[in-house]
Amino acid sequence: MAMTGWKRGAWMALLLWAQAAFAGTATVYYYTPYKAWSAAYLHNDAAGTWTTVPGAPMSAACTDWVMRVVTTGTATTFQAVFTDGQNHWDNAGTSSGNYSVPTSGTHQVKNGQLLANAGSPCTTTGNNSAEVFYYTRTRGWSAVNLHYAPTGGTWTTPPGIAMNETACTDWVKKTVSLGTATGMKADFNNGSVWDNNNGADYTLGTGRITVKDGVVTANAASPCVVLPPDTTPPSVPSGVTATASGTSINIAWSASTDDRGVTGYTLTRTGGTQGTKSFTVTGTALADSGLEALTTYGYTVKAFDAAGNTSTASSAASAKTGSAPPPPAPGEPLGGDIREDSIYFVMTARFYDGDANNNRGGSMHVKSGNAANNDPMFRGDFKGLIQKLDYIKALGFSAIWITPVVLNRSDYDYHGYHGWDFYRVDPRLESSGATYQDLINSAHQKGLKIIQDVVYNHSSRWGAKGLFSAKVFGVRDSQWNWYYDAPVSGFEYDGLTVEPTSGKSYYNGDLWSTAEPAGNTCRNWGVPTSSTSQEGYRIYNCQWPNPTSGMFPSNLFHQCWIGNWEGEDSRSCWIHEDLADFNTENATVQAFLVDVHNRFIDRGVDGFRVDTAVHIPRVTWNRRFLPAAHAHAEAKFGAKGRDFFMFGEVGSFVNDKWNRGSPNHSAQFFTWKERKTYSSDDVAAALEQYNYEQTQGTANQPTSTNAFLQGNSWHAPDASQFSGMSVIDMRMHMNFGEASNAFWNGKDSDDSYNDATYNVVYVDSHDYGPNKSSTRYAGGTDAWAENMSLMWTFRGIPTLYYGSEIEFQAGKPIDCGPTCALATTGRAYYGANLDGSVTAGDFGVVGSASGAVATTLGKPLVKHVQRLNQIRRRIPALQKGQYSTEGITGSMAFKRRFTDSAKGVDSFALVTVSGSATFSGIPNGTYKDAITGDVRTVSNGTLAATVSGKGNLRVYVLDLPGSPAPGKVGVDGPWLKP
Numbered sequence: 001m002a003m004t005g006w007k008r009g010a011w012m013a014l015l016l017w018a019q020a021a022f023a024g025t026a027t028v029y030y031y032t033p034y035k036a037w038s039a040a041y042l043h044n045d046a047a048g049t050w051t052t053v054p055g056a057p058m059s060a061a062c063t064d065w066v067m068r069v070v071t072t073g074t075a076t077t078f079q080a081v082f083t084d085g086q087n088h089w090d091n092a093g094t095s096s097g098n099y100s101v102p103t104s105g106t107h108q109v110k111n112g113q114l115l116a117n118a119g120s121p122c123t124t125t126g127n128n129s130a131e132v133f134y135y136t137r138t139r140g141w142s143a144v145n146l147h148y149a150p151t152g153g154t155w156t157t158p159p160g161i162a163m164n165e166t167a168c169t170d171w172v173k174k175t176v177s178l179g180t181a182t183g184m185k186a187d188f189n190n191g192s193v194w195d196n197n198n199g200a201d202y203t204l205g206t207g208r209i210t211v212k213d214g215v216v217t218a219n220a221a222s223p224c225v226v227l228p229p230d231t232t233p234p235s236v237p238s239g240v241t242a243t244a245s246g247t248s249i250n251i252a253w254s255a256s257t258d259d260r261g262v263t264g265y266t267l268t269r270t271g272g273t274q275g276t277k278s279f280t281v282t283g284t285a286l287a288d289s290g291l292e293a294l295t296t297y298g299y300t301v302k303a304f305d306a307a308g309n310t311s312t313a314s315s316a317a318s319a320k321t322g323s324a325p326p327p328p329a330p331g332e333p334l335g336g337d338i339r340e341d342s343i344y345f346v347m348t349a350r351f352y353d354g355d356a357n358n359n360r361g362g363s364m365h366v367k368s369g370n371a372a373n374n375d376p377m378f379r380g381d382f383k384g385l386i387q388k389l390d391y392i393k394a395l396g397f398s399a400i401w402i403t404p405v406v407l408n409r410s411d412y413d414y415h416g417y418h419g420w421d422f423y424r425v426d427p428r429l430e431s432s433g434a435t436y437q438d439l440i441n442s443a444h445q446k447g448l449k450i451i452q453d454v455v456y457n458h459s460s461r462w463g464a465k466g467l468f469s470a471k472v473f474g475v476r477d478s479q480w481n482w483y484y485d486a487p488v489s490g491f492e493y494d495g496l497t498v499e500p501t502s503g504k505s506y507y508n509g510d511l512w513s514t515a516e517p518a519g520n521t522c523r524n525w526g527v528p529t530s531s532t533s534q535e536g537y538r539i540y541n542c543q544w545p546n547p548t549s550g551m552f553p554s555n556l557f558h559q560c561w562i563g564n565w566e567g568e569d570s571r572s573c574w575i576h577e578d579l580a581d582f583n584t585e586n587a588t589v590q591a592f593l594v595d596v597h598n599r600f601i602d603r604g605v606d607g608f609r610v611d612t613a614v615h616i617p618r619v620t621w622n623r624r625f626l627p628a629a630h631a632h633a634e635a636k637f638g639a640k641g642r643d644f645f646m647f648g649e650v651g652s653f654v655n656d657k658w659n660r661g662s663p664n665h666s667a668q669f670f671t672w673k674e675r676k677t678y679s680s681d682d683v684a685a686a687l688e689q690y691n692y693e694q695t696q697g698t699a700n701q702p703t704s705t706n707a708f709l710q711g712n713s714w715h716a717p718d719a720s721q722f723s724g725m726s727v728i729d730m731r732m733h734m735n736f737g738e739a740s741n742a743f744w745n746g747k748d749s750d751d752s753y754n755d756a757t758y759n760v761v762y763v764d765s766h767d768y769g770p771n772k773s774s775t776r777y778a779g780g781t782d783a784w785a786e787n788m789s790l791m792w793t794f795r796g797i798p799t800l801y802y803g804s805e806i807e808f809q810a811g812k813p814i815d816c817g818p819t820c821a822l823a824t825t826g827r828a829y830y831g832a833n834l835d836g837s838v839t840a841g842d843f844g845v846v847g848s849a850s851g852a853v854a855t856t857l858g859k860p861l862v863k864h865v866q867r868l869n870q871i872r873r874r875i876p877a878l879q880k881g882q883y884s885t886e887g888i889t890g891s892m893a894f895k896r897r898f899t900d901s902a903k904g905v906d907s908f909a910l911v912t913v914s915g916s917a918t919f920s921g922i923p924n925g926t927y928k929d930a931i932t933g934d935v936r937t938v939s940n941g942t943l944a945a946t947v948s949g950k951g952n953l954r955v956y957v958l959d960l961p962g963s964p965a966p967g968k969v970g971v972d973g974p975w976l977k978p
Contacts, residue, residue: 289432331604335640354383369821396844396869613648785951890917933968
């Protein structure tokens with residue numbers, strides 16, 4: 001039956017009404033930086049059928065966002081994908097290949113994830129929120145609470161709220177409503193253990209945030225979204241230029257683009273005798289230095305992304321180098337009493353990166369996690385250290401202890417203690433115009449001494465070039481060709497140059513032989529053992545360094561593993577497979593080590609810090625190495641050479657005076673000459689000495705009054721029995737959990753050193769914290785201030801490990817080898833705190849500063865150490881004075897005096913740390929406090945000093961003819977104040 005006209009009109013009206021009743025809209029916002037698109041289209045099936053490709057254009061909304069309102073049907077969701085209109089797609093990588101979007105509400109699509117009903121990213125309302133993800137694997141927590149306080153608000157009740165929203169493996173999540181607040185302070189805990197950002201609390205904003213191993217990432221991608229495969233390479237770099245300056249060439253280019261972002265660039269260099277060489281950088285410029293003179297070099301550039309997609313090579317650019325600059329002139333030491341200095345200890349490779357060209361990650365770059373942080377182990381260098389000498393001087397330090405500089409060789413060797421070529425400075429630390437000699441000369445020009453860390457005890461696992469290097473490691477079968485490289489004739493390892501065939505700077509093809517090498521002494525070479533590597537590969541005899549297999553000749557290297565750290569074997573056996581132990585009692589080895597270190601003395605360094613000194617017999621030090629170094633320095637530099645300072649690391653990690661009752665293994669033991677004549681044969685003499693001193697025991701060791709006042713008078717010290725080597729004050733170091741413990745334990749040992757005023761004193765280092773802790777000191781800022789106040793006023797030479805001035809990496813593991821990323825340890829890269837410019841007006845005085853380094857220099861603990869350095873430099877008694885606690889009441893209180901009649905110096909000071917003290921029986925006269933400027937006239941031999949506050953001081957200095965008291969020095973701060 002036909003429908004009449006009025007019925008047809010009514011039906012159409014009803015149909016249109018029904019459609020209006022059941023249709024809706026959804027607003028979709030899309031984040032454009034994710035794909036770096038200049039335009040975006042929304043392709044969807046919201047209307048029941050798919051839109052025509054490429055979909056509807058999205059309009060600009062606000063910075064980084066475009067939007068589209070979609071009319072939807074009656075379903076609860078619709079399918080959507082995005083495109084740039086140029087056949088590049090974002091389809092979420094889901095099983096369906098599409099985003100599933102609710103048919104109503106306002107939604108965001110960002111970084112591969114749909115944020116349903118998230119609202120507009122372009123408006124600010126009173127409904128701010130933060131979506132917080134926390135990483136759990138490192139701490140091993142099964143449940144996590146979020147304790148927070150919105151900006152301007154109050155904290156939640158401890159332990160906070162459970163992070164119980166759905167997340168993914170190793171992550172927990174919680175969304176927090178912040179109202180009108182724009183952020184919050186936050187801590188995390190598992191109900192008993194807390195992560196509070198080392199006491200500073202985390203500062204979090206709005207939006208999605210990840211917190212992983214102490215690192216906060218704002219506006220982060222969800223760690224729980226698996227992005228679709230990235231198969232699109234970046235665009236080809238353009239505008240490549242090359243400009244020569246001397247023997248350096250600067251290359252620059254325009255940035256490439258990529259749908260997910262460019263990760264870095266690979267440059268290929270041709271020309272010169274080294275052949276083709278590659279560099280990887282993250283920026284759009286490279287300074288290629290140390291090139292051959294008058295040589296043309298060509299460069300092409302490729303861009304790559306995180307997925308490994310690589311562009312085609314750019315057009316080539318070339319330049320010709322100029323004449324080679326003259327080598328830097330040899331330096332000479334500054335001379336002077338080292339006790340007048342304070343020491344800043346730097347791990348060069350981790351301090352500041354002045355030249356990215358010499359950055360190297362090594363074989364453990366990926367395994368360690370360093371690659372994920374873009375943090376190669378060799379990152380800092382001499383160029384960076386030269387650039388930041390003024391930072392160190394502005395802190396007030398006048399001596400810099402740097403880690404060993406010789407060419408190293410191991411799988412993880414950035415620290416410098418795996419020496420391979422002892423005659424060569426590691427090229428990974430040097431740059432054109434920033435050689436080791438340049439560093440020495442630059443430091444001296446600023447009045448800064450260089451103390452070089454040296455290793456007499458051992459070489460790298462491969463031996464020492466020029467003395468002996470093993471060539472019998474392993475068998476290069478199909479299991480091991482990933483590790484052992486194919487030999488390349490004529491290529492010489494230098495740690496820096498990439499060997500073209502293997503593509504490695506850590507090439508090792510010269511260290512093994514497929515066939516048993518001629519002259520092999522390693523027993524059962526190449527015979528399979530029953531052991532496998534951690535990768536599951538069969539290990540052969542002689543696969544790894546081994547002192548007991550005959551791999552190393554007995555005349556040059558010791559032949560045993562250490563069994564007892566307080567036994568005789570600790571001085572004559574290997575302490576680790578990576579550290580081939582020199583036979584230091586052998587004349588050939590002695591001549592090698594003396595010659596090596598004489599050459600560094602010739603460069604003008606001011607002293608040596610001697611690594612693993614306890615693992616060489618004292619009689620060997622006293623007969624061979626110490627006299628040789630001191631005699632050479634004096635012969636070369638005269639009076640300045642006589643001040644050459646050597647101090648040893650004697651690892652006596654105990655809290656008592658003597659290391660488990662063994663004088664041979666105690667730090668103070670090494671400050672003394674021998675008191676008996678031993679065999680002329682050094683091997684026999686070492687054993688004779690050990691047995692004799694063990695028999696004498698701790699009660700019959702020599703004592704000294706060199707560190708102590710006689711009443712109130714300084715007396716000339718007796719150095720006739722001084723060995724020539726001072727030491728790190730291990731007992732104070734071990735007890736620095738509390739400054740008062742360090743003070744009383746230090747005093748208790750001082751009569752057993754030849755002269756404790758030369759002890760090098762620190763709280764923690766690149767090896768241990770107090771009490772042999774494996775983490776960097778985390779006692780708190782007040783405790784740090786107190787420790788510093790004691791170190792800078794008590795006897796000894798105050799020393800600070802880099803970054804401690806801002807409690808850098810407090811509580812982090814100091815070292816875990818390649819099992820964790822350096823960024824998570826106490827050896828993390830410090831450069832982010834030093835970016836910007838700085839000049840020192842004087843020691844402890846900032847001339848100018850900008851950028852991150854200015855922020856660093858403004859930290860309260862930095863101000864504290866600056867003032868302490870200023871005070872110590874003004875008062876000779878605090879530098880070189882003998883001390884006494886006689887007639888003094890107070891927890892940490894003492895008097896010190898130094899007299900040099902020839903120079904008209906007589907300095908007398910009364911010191912109390914963190915508490916009041918009374919000084920009785922002191923000389924009458926006028927005393928002026930260096931902290932407050934308070935003036936006291938003493939007429940009855942008594943002065944009562946009032947002070948409160950952890951880390952606060954009073955330093956009353958006696959006004960003496962020719963040595964006036966300085967009065968108040970520096971500016972009041974959080975700790976040093978009235």
